[in-house]
Amino acid sequence: MRVGVFYFPTDYGIDIAELARALEERGFESLFVPEHTHIPVSRKTPFPGGGELPKRYMRTHDPFVALAFAAATTRKLLIGTGVCLVPQHDPIVLAKVIASLDLLSGGRFVFGIGGGWNVDEMENHGARYETRFKLMRERVQAMKAIWTQEEASFHSDMVNFDPIWSYPKPAQRPHPPVLLGGETDHTLKRVVAYCDGWFPRGARGFNPVEAIERLHRMATAAGRDPATLTTSVFGAPPDAAALEGYAKAGVNRVLLGVPDKDPDEILRTLDKWAPLAAAHAA
Template sequence: MRIGFAVPQFGAFADPDLVLDISRALEDLGYDSLWVGDRILGPIRPSDPYPGRDGVMPEQFVTHLDPLLTLTLAATATERVRLGSSTLNALWQPPVLLARTLTTLDLLSHGRLDVGIGLGWLRDEYTAVGVPWEDRGGRLEETLDVLEAVWGSDPVAHQGRYWTIPPSRIGRKPVQRPRPPLLLGGFSPAALERVGRRADGWLAGAMPLPYLTGLWGLATKAAQEAGRDPGQLRLVVRVNPTVTASRTDPAHAHQRGTVGQICDYLRSTEAAGADEVFVDAQLTTSSPAEFLDLAEEFITTLRG
C-alpha cells in the first residue's frame, strides 16, 4: 500500500516557502505521494454545511494557496514522489484551460501527476466563480470529454452542450500516455457509478469500513457493467485526523485518535481494497516542526 501526505497549503501553512521545504522533507521521509486540496473562500453565512465534523468548515480553509501552483512548487522541490489533487474542483475553469495547466504540470514533474477532481460541496463557491450549481454532473462528464480530447492526438475537436473546440492542433501533450491517471471524488451513487465507468480510481474520505466497502462496491460493479476491469481501479483513502495523546473510541479512529489508532484504521482499509492512503495534518498541527514530527511518526508507524 502506498502512503502519502498532504503538503502545506491551508491556514498557518499557506506559505510558498514552506511548500518547498516540507515537500523535500516529506520525500526524504519516504512518502510515496504528496497531495493538495481546493478551496476559494470561507463564507460568513455559508449556503451549505461542511460535510464533516460539526458541519462548520474548518477555520484553516479560509487561508489557502492555489492547489495547482502548490503542486508546481512541490514538483520543483522533489524528484520521486507522485503529485495529486484531492480534490480539484474541476468546474471552476474552462476545461480546455484546465487541460493545458495539467499538461504543463505533468511535463514539469516528468510524468508524476495524478489528476484528482470532484465537484465540491459549497454553492457559494460556484456563485463566486460564475458557474451554475445545476447540472454539475453533466458539466463534469463533459469536462472529462474535453480533457480526453485535448490529451489525445491532433487534431483536437469537441462539440458539446457547454463547450465547443473547433478542429485544432494543441501541440504539447502530457508525458503520461494516453493521459495522466484520472481519479474522481464523490460519495453519491451517481459519483461512484461515474468512477467505475470513466475514471482510473476513487478518491475516498476516511469513513467506517462498512460504508467504504459498500461505496467501493458500487464503483467496481459499475466498472464491470461498463466492460472495464474492476481490478484496474485505484482506491485512495484520505484522512484528516484529529490526533490525540491518549486513545479514543476505536469506532472513531477514522476521524480521531492516537497516531497508532489512525494507522490501524489506515491499514484496515487495505483489506477493504485501498491501494493508497494519505494523511492531511494541517487541521491538527500548528507549526512546521509539529507538522514534520507528525509526518515522521505516521510514516514510521505505517511502515513498521
C-alpha cells in the same frame, strides 16, 4: 498499498516545498492538496463538516502553483489535487496547466476531481450547482481530447470548441490518472463511466471491504474491468491495524491528513507516521 498525505497549503502553515522534501525523505508516496479559489463572505452554503468553516479553507494557496513548488524540490513524490473543482475552470486552460505540470514534474501528477459543495463559490464562476456534475464530465472529457489528440475538438451541451493545437502534452500516457471523490452510488457510476479511480473519504463507518466490493460490482455491471480502476482513500486513520485492513481489502493508496499546525509539530507528526509509510512501501 502506498501511503501519502493531504494538506491545506496556507499562507500561515509549513512551506509547501519544505513539506514535500520532508515527505520524500520519510518515504511517503504522495502529497495531495485541495482547492478553493475563494470563500464568499455571504457564507450562504453551510460547511458540510458542521459548525464554523475552518480557517484553512479561506487561506489555501492555488493548488497547481503549490504543487509546482512541491515537484520542483523533489524527485519521486507524486503530487495531486484532492480535489480540483473542475466546474470552476475553463477546460482549455486547465488542460494546459495540468499537461505542463505533469511534463515538468516527470509524469508525477494525479488528477483528483470533484463537483464542489459551496453553491455561491461555484456560481461566482458561472457554474450552476444543479448541473455541476454534467459540466464536470464534459470538461474532463474535453481535456482528455486535448491531451490525446494533435488537433483536438469537442462538442457537447456545455463545452464546444473546433479543432485546436494545445501543447505540451502530458508526460503520462494517455493522460494523468483521473480520480473522482465521493461515496454515493452516483459517484461510483461516474467513476466507472469516465475515470481511472475512486477517491472516497475514510470517514467513521467506512468499510474498505464493502467499499471495494461495491466498486467492483458496479464496474462489472457496467461492462468495465474492475482491475482498471484504483481506489485511493482520503483521510484514512493513521493506525497500523486499520491500514493493514485497507491493504488486505485491495485499497491502492491511503492519504493521511496533515494537521493544521505549526511547522515543527507537522514534522513531528510526519516522523510519527513514517513507519506506516515504510510498512506499505514494498
